[in-house]
Amino acid sequence: MFSLEGITKSLQDWLYLNFNPTWALVIECLIVIVLAIALFAFLGLVLVLMERKVAAHMQIRLGPNRVGPKGMFQTAADTLKLIMKEGLTPDGADKFLFNLAPFVVMIVAMLILAPIAFAKGFQIWDINIGVLYVSAISSLSVIGILMAGWASNNKYSLLGAMRSGAQIVSYELSAGISILCIVVLSGSLSINEIIASQQNGWWLFKGHIPVIIAFVIFMIAVTAETNRAPFDLAEAESELTAGFHTEYSGMKFALFFLAEYINIFIVCAIGATLFLGGWMPFHIGNWQDFNHIMDYIPSSIWFFGKTFFLIFLIMWFRWTFPRLRVDQLLNLEWKYLLPISLFNLLLVTVIAIFGWHF
């Protein structure tokens, strides 16, 4: 029932049998649009609730528990509230850029979905440079944030956007180098081939200690890239009110808020794909019986399970570490993570060339 394998293939065959190619393509596009919007809405509802529930658990509280069973409809109620609110545009703002910024952020978040494999054969576009595409597009999101901060004509927004820019730009380097480690091991940039290379075990377990180091650096870097605590300087409430979206209200604020959660999902999906095998079930080498048992669990469940586990890790960080100062943040990246990840890349290369991985 949860198996999505081969649905796309049979759907495509059916479409091309019954319609002429142009119409089939148009219908495919419509399906993609509907599915992408549905995924966004679903993720928004689930992740916000999950964040609040995880936070409540860590602090021994109940969390939202009034709206619906166990507070399930809390996010829906909040969204309804945001719809009712007025979307203000300040008088001094650059009106065009101010209204454009949420669109830019959303478009970037949506475009990264293209190469992600949600299940076996369930992928919007199998690009042969998938990993490069993801890192290229994800660095565009900083433009939306800078645009929002600058156009607001507010000092808090501008400072928040500047910090966010410096942070995203810095941590992109070590995230990129960690991604390169897996590219070196699997010898391909295509997401599908990287997943296929993990058929006899995930890279996290196959690649010895250097890959574990790369995974840790990747998780730190993406936490910083998505502006999450302990790296949430861009919206440090105690000093900058809300950072780059101080002036936003109503649905425009909701879009920024949603894009933030979508970005967390996307980076965790990439992390799960590269280090934990994406939709590939848990396989151990040549243990055929064990592997067969694992294959009975549908690939979509494996993918979403791993992704949500990583999301849980990032939420866990938030309630474990105190916020860094901005100079500590830049020191951590430039003086520690970047040299370590460069050296780590050399180690991974040695492992890959001499075939020392399993």
Place this chain on the structure above:
Amino acid sequence: MGPISLIALTLAALLFSAGGILVGKLFNKGSKNLQKGEAYECGIPTKTSPWHQFNVGYYLFALLFLIFDVELVFLYPWAVVVKKVGVTALVEIMVFIFILFMGFLYAHKKGALKWM
């Protein structure tokens, strides 16, 4: 699907955000008064405009980022073929990273990574 999926996804994002904002507009007319349009700075009247020149302090990091990011793009094609080429690729990348690291040390020594 091919590259056309990118257009589809862009359209989806536009539909989603425009739809959200339009629905939001539908539900409230909004009122107008003088204070409403002011910049939100915690109740204190805004002094100067933020669109001034001021010292950003991060611009050296941005310059360094440019250098390292271009280097990262160079590494992608290398990473794909490194297994086939073997030890030669390893030696070459060691030289490459060594030179790059010297530049990094130079920037460090010059105090580019020091805060302010």
